[in-house]
Amino acid sequence: MPVRDVVTWTEMITAYMEFGMVDLALETFEKMPEKNSVSFNALLAGFCKNSEGLKALKLFVKMVEEGLELTDFSLTSIVNACSLLMDSKISKQIHGFCIKFGFGLNACIEAALLDMCTRCGRMTDAEKMFQKWPSDQDNSVVCTSMVCGYARNGQPHDAISLFCRSLKNVDEVALTSVLGVCGTLGFYQIGEGIHSHAIKIGFMFDSEVSNSIISMYAKCGNINGATKVFNSMPTKDVVSWNALISSHLLHRQGDKALAVWSRMLEAGTKPDAITLILVISAYRHTNSNIVDDCRKLFMSMKTKYDIEPTSEHYAAFIGVLGKWVPLEEAEQLVNKMPFEPDISVWRALLDSCRIHLNTTIGKRVAKHIVAMEPQDPSTYILVSNLYSASGRWHCSNMAREDMRAKGFRKHPARSWIIQDKKLHSFYARDKSHPQAKGIYSELEVLILECLKAGYVPNTSFVLHEVEEHQKKDFLYYHSAKLAVTYKLLVSKSREPIQIVKNILLCGDCHTFLKHVSIVTRREIVVRDASGFHYFSGGICSCRDCW
DNA sequence: CTAGGGTTAG
Structure with a gap:
């Protein structure tokens, strides 16, 4: 087979993967009359791109067993697969494999390894690698990995401080991440400072940066600042609209959120699944007279916007019903769902029980939640609190002890x-x-x-x-x-x-x-x-x- | 032809 054909096949795999068509990519791969290491690597990378960590790992194992040629590219991808699996043990095995493999690590593998450590909770290992990084090499990528790693692992101060110490090395990616930290914490002054810095270094018209600035301002309480940034954007993508709608939701401005939704449709921007979750939720912050509008929107998601309702959409709609109509209707909807409701739906229903102070339905719902996520400490707290609310201290303590016995720790309220x-x-x-x-x-x-x-x-x-x-x-x-x-x-x-x-x-x-x-x-x-x-x-x- | 970091929701 001529080399050019292998190249074409491989490019097809990559293209399919780029658009999330994993099955088609795999089919193409299997149909290839001749495969080289590049085609294997393309498939491996494609799995990672589509969050198929397990498929990537299995393919890699197969490559090793069959003695196929492994290259830098294969290693980088398998490290990425580990990041997806977020398993500290597997990550250590692969880490060791990469080092033992011999022919020295290049910047891509090293950066992937560092990032993997931050995603598997191995922050000390990540820090060691970061300190060893040669200072003459461009390290904006590893800098960003480190900043995001701190942010992900509950070390917001380290994230911000590293960001500020490495201003020469930060780019638009690090900006968005650290702006997210500022929003989460409500770090208004610092967020404002980073906004100025972003303008200074030329990212005023970067839409991802602007999107995270919108959300940062909203989360810090400055809804006008968020609106201003949004209006100043020359091109608004669907995330920008979503960010603004969610900003109004955060401030319980249901009418304004719906007004932005209208503007979005007028502007011809196609809503995505998140947009609909947000817009449905907006009705929680309006009034009982327009619940029917919400119902219509929910029913026409597929036909009008080509978006299939997921559990999250149901959860959002149940949140609206739970607020404005009798609890029974919300419960009925859960029972009538065309697919198995996931945990978000039950949580929304439980939240409605809280609003209606209905512990009878509440306990029933809580049981579903415990059955679905016995690993989640917050579930035990939910149950415990439900019992406490009705004075059944014995049961309440039992739930907490059960949780402690299993070694789970609750995320403390702060x-x-x-x-x-x-x-x-x-x-x-x-x-x-x-x-x-x-x-x-x-x-x-x-x-x-x-x-x-x-x-x-x-x-x-x-x-x-x-x-x-x-x-x-x-x-x-x-x-x-x-x-x-x-x-x-x-x-x-x-x-x-x-x-x-x-x-x-x-x-x-x-x-x-x-x-x-x-x-x-x-x-x-x-x-x-x-x-x-x-x-x-x-x-x-x-x-x-x- | 194949490889490293991010934004909106929950």
């Missing part, structure tokens, strides 16, 4: 604030802050003032079995209360107080913060898992439903 470009994070009854003493005594005073202003503690949000008189001790030291107290202590300006919380704000903290906004006459902005709460003069923008 609230944090930013002060002097530093993050101060608190968990419930946290005494680890250097100023803990001052915070607790200040909080005592604040509680007294709020009680005077009419705050009535609601001990049903205490999720542990304790004596009634002890309950308030648990309630008073929730993380959001500690965070707001600390901020009041250190910032005397009239600026709004910004708090970020990684889960939902509890009902008692919500009531408390309303009173804090009265007695301190300061605006309080909380971003929790449901979006923004703006407290001012005793009222919250979420209208007490979140």
Whole structure:
């Protein structure tokens, strides 16, 4: 067979893989009358490109067993496959294989290995490789891998600090990643600084960078900044529209989100699956009169926009129903689904049970969730909290003990604030802050003032079995209360107080913060898992439903 | 002809 034919076949495999047509690529590969190592490598790389880590690994094993020629390209791809599998043990085996393989590592393999380490949780190994990287070599790729690795592994400070230390080496990819970190944490000043830097080094019109700036501003509470950046973009892709719609959702501006959706259609941009998840969700933040519009949209997804509803779309729609119509309708929809509902659907239904305070259906739903994800610690907490809410402490503790016995750890609930470009994070009854003493005594005073202003503690949000008189001790030291107290202590300006919380704000903290906004006459902005709460003069923008 | 890092949602 002439070489040119092998080249053509191989190019076809790559092209199919590029467009996600894995089966066609494989078919082509099998039909090839003659294969060389390049065609194997193309298939291997294609699997990785399409997140088929296991298929890539199996192919690689086959290549080794059959004694096929392995090259730098094969190694880079198999390292990538390990990154997809995120398995520390396999990653070490492949790591060793690459080193033993002999003919020296090149920059691509090294960079892939470093990235693999960050994805398998081997941050110390990644750091070692990073330090050894020759300084005369261009290392914008490994720099970015390291920044993203820190971001992924819960080390946002290291991500930002490395980014700032290597400004000469960062490019648009590192920018988007670190902007994501700023958004997650609510690091407004730093995010703004990075925005300026992005303009300075010429990425003002890079759409990926702009997209992440939109989302960064929205997550930091500046919805106008997000809108401004969006409007300034000369070309908006579907991600830009999605980012703006989700920005409005985060601020519970359902009408504005729907208005952007109309503009998007007028502009002729084809929505994708994420767009529809967002637009359906937007109806949570409108009113009960237009639930039917949402229903119509949901029913016409396939015919009008050629998007097949997935579990995520169902979950979003159930979230809307759960908010505006009787719970039974949401439950019925789950039972009538044309395919097996996944965990996101059950979680949405459970969330609706929370809004309706319906523990009967709630417990039933929770059982499904536990059965589906026995590995997930948050499931046990969900069940435990559900029992606590109805006073069944024994069952509640059993769920927690069950979780501990299995060695799972829950992701702790946290609230944090930013002060002097530093993050101060608190968990419930946290005494680890250097100023803990001052915070607790200040909080005592604040509680007294709020009680005077009419705050009535609601001990049903205490999720542990304790004596009634002890309950308030648990309630008073929730993380959001500690965070707001600390901020009041250190910032005397009239600026709004910004708090970020990684889960939902509890009902008692919500009531408390309303009173804090009265007695301190300061605006309080909380971003929790449901979006923004703006407290001012005793009222919250979420209208007490979140 | 084949290889290394990223953005929107949950």
